[in-house]
Amino acid sequence: MNPIIKELTASQVKKDVASFKVGDGVRVHTKVREGDKERVQVFAGVVIARKGHGIHETFTVRRISYGEGVERVFPVNSPNIEKVEVEKDSEPGKARLYYLRSRTGKAAMAVKEKRFEEAKA
Numbered sequence: 001m002n003p004i005i006k007e008l009t010a011s012q013v014k015k016d017v018a019s020f021k022v023g024d025g026v027r028v029h030t031k032v033r034e035g036d037k038e039r040v041q042v043f044a045g046v047v048i049a050r051k052g053h054g055i056h057e058t059f060t061v062r063r064i065s066y067g068e069g070v071e072r073v074f075p076v077n078s079p080n081i082e083k084v085e086v087e088k089d090s091e092p093g094k095a096r097l098y099y100l101r102s103r104t105g106k107a108a109m110a111v112k113e114k115r116f117e118e119a120k121a
Contacts, residue, residue, distance in 0.1 A: 001054055009055035014077045018084040020059075022047050023092030023111040028061060028074055029082040040082055043072055046109055048097040062100060064108055069101060089114040 020026055027044040045063030048071070052058055057076040062069060074081060090111045100108055 006054065012077060013055055017076055018086060020047060020084060020086045021090075021092070022050055022095060022097060023090035024086050025088040025090070025109075026061060027085040027087060028072075029085070030074070031080045031082055044087070045070075046097070046100065046111060048100055049095075062097075069108065 024047050025045070026047055027042050029040050029042055032039055032041045043061060043063070045061040047059055048062045049060040050057070051060075055077055058073050059076060060071055060073050062071045064070070090113050092111060097111065100111075103110075
């Protein structure tokens with residue numbers, strides 16, 4: 001990245017980003033403005049991709065809602081994201097889990113989870 005752009009965007013990059021990876025089950029708390037009110041809405045699902053770096057980094061979360069797959073792309077450094085909670089750790093076999101798009105039912109959310117013994121260490 002250009003050092004000038006990196007220097008200009010350094011103040012906008014979040015320092016306290018939760019450490020999550022592709023395959024993890026997450027709950028993303030986003031701020032929603034409705035008129036003059038503001039509330040927090042939660043989007044829970046599996047992280048299927050992480051792209052970019054610096055201020056341009058994004059991650060894609062997929063969930064199944066009423067039998068239909070729903071994906072949302074979130075900028076990591078967005079001021080509208082209040083927090084990202086990791087619900088379950090995983091061991092993905094790939095860097096992008098786009099193959100989950102073709103699956104239905106329970107298999108659509110099936111990613112190899114970490115064993116308890118490994119998670120403790």
